[in-house]
Amino acid sequence: MERILYLTHTEADGGLSKVALETLTSAVELSRQLSGSTLRLALWGGAIQTAADAVAGCGAEETLGVTGEEFADSRYASDAAAAEALVRAADATFVIAPASARLARTLPGVALRVGGRIDSHVVGMGAAGEGVQIQRWYYRQRMLATMTRSQRPWFVLVDPGLFETWNGEAGSATPRLVEVDLPTPYDRTRVVGIEAAKSQAQTIRPDADLLFVAGAGWTKKQADGQTHVKDAEELILGFLDSAQASLGGSKSMVEQSAEGEDVLSFMSHLNQVGQTGSTPRHAKGLATCCHGEEPHVVGWRFIHERRAINTDPNCGWAQSKADVLYVADAFALTAKVNELLRG
Amino acid sequence: MENPAHVERQVLPVDIACVGFGPATGGFLSTLSRALADGDPAFESRAVPGMPLQVVCYERADDISFGVSGVATRAHGIRESFPDLDPAQIPMAHPVGHEKLVYLLDPLGTSRRSATLRGLDRTLRALRRILPLHDEALELPWIPGFMRKENGLLLSLGQFNAWVGAQLMGSGQVQVWPGMPVSEPLLEEGGVAGVRLVDQGLDAAGKPESGYMPGMDIRAALTVIGDGPVGAVGQRLDEHFGLPEGNLQRDWAVGMKMVVDLPEACVLPAGTVLHTIGYPEPEIFGFLYVYPNNTASLGIFLPSWLHSPVRASYRYLQHWMQHPYVWQHLDGGTMRSWGAKTLQESGRRGEPHLVGDGYARIGEGSGSTNVLTGSGVDEAWTTGTLLAEGVLELLAQKRPFTRENLEAAYVQRRRQSWVEKEGRVAEHARDGFQLGFVRGLLGMGLAGLTRGRLHLGGRPRRAREHVPTLAEYYRGRIPAAEIESIRETCASSGTPLHEALMERAGWPPVRYDGKLLVSHQDALLLGGKVQAPPGYANHVIFLDPSLCEGCQQRLCVGVCSGQAITPGDGCGVPQFDREKCVHCGACLWSCTQAREGDPERGNIAFRAGAGGLHSAEN
Amino acid sequence: MSQGFHLVVCGSIVPDPLQTLEPIQGAEGPALKNEMMLPAVLDPWAGHALYEAAHLAAATPDSKVWLVSLGPRAKLQQLMMTIAPKAAFELVALDGPAGGFTEAWETAEALAECIKTIPGLDRSRLLLFGGCASASRDAGVTMQMVGERLEISDQFLAVDELTPQENGTIRILERIEAGRYQVSECAGPPLVAAWATGRLPEPPNNAQLGMQNMRSIMPALQKAQPARVGAEGVEFLEVEVPKQRRNTRVVEDASVDEMAREIVEWIRK
Known part of the structure; x- marks a missing residue:
């Protein structure tokens, strides 16, 4: 019988993030599937009441909490202490947490402290007899494993974008507050602030419907034998602005940027999608001037509807990977698209 | 910023610097390192006193396993090193295992066959009831002894290099x-006092x-050059010192290959060796070697003496694979890797000065490839071992690496070796191909059977002396004006001209299956x-733009194994995309424009560069 | 600063990301087809960690870099020939499997125990570096567990910048959601930094540096201790490469205007 614990931190406003609510859906679903299992919630942060009330209707047996000023910041020492205390207090065998940056940093150490094991990039969970089996990625989203394990407690970090956001009824919760044995000193690390990425922040929109992937072709010589990097910049920024799209770049594109060649000034490693970059999730994706092979195409794995613009009808980014390939000059076509979007 | 010059x-400072890690350097370093490990006698470094002998090898590719060659070898020299x-x-x-030599007929009627050959094909088809003719191919009942690889080995050069390298390190x-x-x-x-590594951050x-x-x-003190047929250091030495009197480097080929997961139903056992002639063009030879675990290495050789300006190796490879005789084994297979390389086919006739003060040359770039037996890896390996024996002798005698000493210690060994003897037999074996395919085959047979005493044909010609223009080549089949129109269409759409012309001449479009038949890119x-x-x-440089502008053939574009060279704008200088270059070097010897002051060389400089293939299975 | 840093970088081999990967069922669980034949590279994010460490050590007197690598000895040897010319470090090698299906917990234990035995390592000056995830296991959990085992409670994940300040503190930028950075200040070592790409390009190959490094690398490889690392307690029920072939509609003959209209319709849908 699994004692499931849904564990997360609250945000600065005291609420829960989208991925936290998605992961709650997965936890509730798993507890339903696993007969005899129990579900508890554990929250920590500067304030937790708002969050606890918001998810009070999820059917959990109990909500545990750690709260206080010292737990407001995303800091390993205090976060790990809080999470450890919550896991121990809940006597959990299966800990489900959203893969936020804060939990991805915290949870592995916590698993070690309580003698457990951890899996990350988890994309599915289900009952297997009386136990649990999970699905998770290996090799940068190139292999999907279905697995189970004997060790407990078993921690899982659930990837974003996989489950519906939990939207059950709010209620009134009375979290059981758990004492935390903070290390001394716990605040050798001080959070100074949050900085926007150095590339133009408006080009990265994780919540956008559309991902625009710019390939190295934008900075290559065009039909007239010249490069047109400034034009490319204007067209791409224009598109991002009018389509409210997020910007991704192929590996060769961002590596050019790193090497200081003729580059798109706003492109950095943070934009890189694919094998050595990120695998963003968007409803739609439009790839332009990309050429690449399987590992980089991995960047498209979680793009639901995919279209591509390329002069090569056999473009590896598009064939068998995109729904539609427009064989055209991306400069001309993007200019026209921008015009129509603005109109 | 300072001028690099x-x-x-x-x-x-080191004692011995090697350039290029292939089978020749593998043989050299294997023999040398074994003696050094033996420690008797111990050789102290002169470059770094107090240290053991400092021996280094610099390889251009990003990994020592990125060499290209499906190898069927008798492995005499390799087995001598590893009994x-x-x-x-x-x-x-x-x-x-089982070896076959197969003559492929033309199932499509599109290849460029002489009247003699067409007559032969008609005769073969007429006699199909009594000849072992099936799937548009004739399995020859007998393979000449000089071609056989009995008791030999099939190897992937990449994996062999990795295996040798692991032991060396x-x-x-x-x-x-x-x-x-x-x-x-x-x-x-x-003489040579060492080497210079390429500049970085350019x-x-x-x-x-x-x-x-x-x-x-x-x-x-000693530089060992084993950088292959188109290596930058070897080229520079040839430019500087010239070739020995009477030697020529005019015969080349580009070998393009794949490693394929064969379909489950494939019945060919591991060890099978198939050699084909006759298709997709008569002069294009093919091979298929079956490795363990139902995989195979297969490919074609496109020779410099092909009397055609159409050099689309990849397209030819696809048509060869789809020949009914070959396709019966491949249908349903999957490409695992792909690659291409130049072969120095002048062999012994192209031998450069093997030694000089401070340097020695080994391997393919030293003229060791045998075009009669179709073998180069074992020969290259052996030249390396012979040099190592000579070097150890000189080290033991504390004699310097002068031209004279290296002549005595290395060149003499080489002259007495089987590599030299067999190389001499093969020296003129392919000259007959200058006169046509049938005479070429007869010439090879004659040379092989008479141990090189008889052969057919004359001196090999430079590319510009025998490659016709597209208009000349297609005369009577495609009007010149249409060729120009196709050229313009291809230029504006960025599609390959040679493939378009092949299709216009009757070669069917390739239907991609996404597994084995895939686009070039x-x-x-x-792969x-x-x-x-x-x-x-950039390591490919078009030296004199005016020569490129006036060039009609543009073989460099058509022959480029990676489509890294494209026509450029209008009729100007071709463009080179370093990210697509596989460093095969075919552009170097395909150029039909003579370099000013050096008629043996073309207008393309092929220098040392980084990157290229990243497959370890070729 | 009176004392420099002791920088320990954890990093090992992964298959060259360009290779086609295919899972097979091996004798001890899932593995990669032709795993030993696949060319290997230094795990990319661990590589960034190594280059950042070397850069920091070069800029901070009395500092030293160790690279702790767990992998098959022969493969490590090959890998060293590609990274030794790029950064100055001393290798500490562990001979064991480096495949993705090994357990992070076990790998962390082997690495931590090995780090504890590094002669001359002053753990009060330790900056423990690694990648924020490997390209093989891709878990992003190992470095935190190594840090825990070394009792380091200041840990940072997905670091792109780490700058020692004049007052002895260390300023760190970690990637967080929405393309932003969390900026933290840590009182000083010891700390764990699991790097993302950092700010430095891959260093050029320096032949002399390579030769110098090799003098300590070869002995380190020869005395590499075997590390038993597996996936105890894990049962892999299935490992597959996700199918992702689509039927691509190629629009070739339409005008730019027609294509643009279709794209805009699709975007607005």
Whole structure:
């Protein structure tokens, strides 16, 4: 019988993030599937009441909490202490947490402290007899494993974008507050602030419907034998602005940027999608001037509807990977698209 | 930023510097490192007193396993170095089993066949009831002895190199550094004093950028050049010292190949060796070697003496694969890797000066390839072992690496070796192909059967002396005006001209299956995993733009194995995309424009560069 | 600063990312087809960690870099020939499997125990570096567990910048959601930094540096201790490569205007 614990931190406003609510859906679903299992919630942060009330209707047996000023910041020492205390207090065998940056940093150490094991990039969970089996990625989203394990407690970090956001009824919760044995000193690390990425922040929109992937072709010589990097910049920024799209770049594109060649000034490693970059999730994706092979195409794995613009009808980014390939000059076509979007 | 020509460079002294890690250097270092590990006698470094002999090897590719060749070899020399060799130790290796030589007829009627050959084909078809003719092919009942690889080995060169390299580095006696292209020899006082590594932190045009790091000078008492048929150091030495009187380097070929997961139903056992002639063009030879685990190495050779300006190797490879005789084994298979390389087919006739003060040359670039037996790896390996024996002798005698001493210690060994004897037999074996396919085959047979005493044909010609223009080649089949119109269409759409012309001439379009029949670029990316690290200058240079502008053939574009060379705008200088280059070097010898003051060389400089293939299975 | 840093970088081999990967069922669980034949590279994010460490050590007197690598000895040897010319470090090698299906917990234990035995390592000056995830296991959990085992409670994940300040503190930028950075200040070592790409390009190959490094690398490889690392307690029920082939509609003959209209319709849908 699994004692499931849904564990997360609250945000600065005291609420829960989208991925936290998605992961709650997965936890509730798993507890339903696993007969005899129990579900508890554990929250920590500067304030937790708002969050606890918001998810009070999820059917959990109990909500545990750690709260206080010292737990407001995303800091390993205090976060790990809080999470450890919550896991121990809940006597959990299966800990489900959203893969936020804060939990991805915290949870592995916590698993070690309580003698457990951890899996990350988890994309599915289900009952297997009386136990649990999970699905998770290996090799940068190139292999999907279905697995189970004997060790407990078993921690899982659930990837974003996989489950519906939990939207059950709010209620009134009375979290059981758990004492935390903070290390001394716990605040050798001080959070100074949050900085926007150095590339133009408006080009990265994780919540956008559309991902625009710019390939190295934008900075290559065009039909007239010249490069047109400034034009490319204007067209791409224009598109991002009018389509409210997020910007991704192929590996060769961002590596050019790193090497200081003729580059798109706003492109950095943070934009890189694919094998050595990120695998963003968007409803739609439009790839332009990309050429690449399987590992980089991995960047498209979680793009639901995919279209591509390329002069090569056999473009590896598009064939068998995109729904539609427009064989055209991306400069001309993007200019026209921008015009129509603005109109 | 300083001009690279005048920049101060770091200097690294070593005792022996090797250029290029292939079978020749593998043989050299294996023999040498074994003796050094033996420690009797112990050789102290002169370059770094107090240290053991400092032996380094610099390889251009990013990994020592990125060599290209499906090898069927008698493995005389390799087995001499490893008497207890168990092929199972080397991934993809297998003893040679059943060998077949197959003449492929033209099932489509599109290949360029002479009247004689067409007559032969008609006769064969007429006699199909009594001849072993099936699937548009004739399995020859007998393979000449000089071609057979009995008791030999099938190897993937990449895996063989990796296996040799692991042992070498494990010995701790020598160091093999991949990803370190050598730009040129240090030519001093009539000899070679070491090598210079390529500059890093350059833009494509060779201009220093912020991360500029001048290539280091590696000073060595002995420089061993094993950088293959188109290596930058070998080329520079040939330019500087010339070739020995009477020697010529005019015969070349580009070999293009794949490693394929054969379909489950394939019945060919591991060890099978198929050699084909006759299709897709008569002069294009093919091979298929079956490795363990139902995989195969297969490909074609497109020779410099092909009397056609259409050099679309990849397209030819696809048509060869789809020949009914070959396709019966491949249908349903999947490409695992792809690659291409140049073969120096002049062999013994193309031998450069093997030694000079401070240097010695081994391997394919030293003229060791045998075009009669169709063998080069074992010969290259053996030249390396012969040099190592000579070097050990000189070290033991504490004699310097002068031309005279290297002549006595290495060249004499080589002259007495089987490599030399067989190389001499093969020297004129392919001359008959200058006169046509049938005479070429007869010439090879004659040379082989008479041990080189008889042969057919004359001196090999330079590319510009025998390759017709497209208009000449297609006269009577495609009007010149239409060729120009196709050329313009291809230029504006960025599609390959040679493939378009082949289709116009009757070759059917290739229907991609996404597994084995894939676009050229997919072969490059999925099979060859081609890439180039940033920070290096372009290594393919079009020297005199005016020559390119007036060039009609543009073989460099058509022959480019990676589609890295494209026509450029209008009729100007072709464009080179370093990220697609597989470093095969076919552009170097295909150029039909003579370099000013040097009629043996074309208008393309093929220098040392980084990147290329990233497949370890070729 | 009176004392420099002791920088320990954890990093090992992964298959060259360009290779086609295919899972097979091996004798001890899932593995990669032709795993030993696949060319290997230094795990990319661990590589960034190594280059950042070397850069920091070069800029901070009395500092030293160790690279702790767990992998098959022969493969490590090959890998060293590609990274030794790029950064100055001393290798500490562990001979064991480096495949993705090994357990992070076990790998962390082997690495931590090995780090504890590094002669001359002053753990009060330790900056423990690694990648924020490997390209093989891709878990992003190992470095935190190594840090825990070394009792380091200041840990940072997905670091792109780490700057020692004049007052002895260390300023760190970690990637967080929405393309932003969390900026933290840590009182000083010891700390764990699991790097993302950092700010430095891959260093050029320096032949002399390579030769110097090799003098300590070869002995380190020869005395590499075997590390038993597996996936105890894990049962892999299935490992597959996700199918992702689509039927691509190729629009070739339409005008730019027609294509643009279709794209805009699709975007607005």
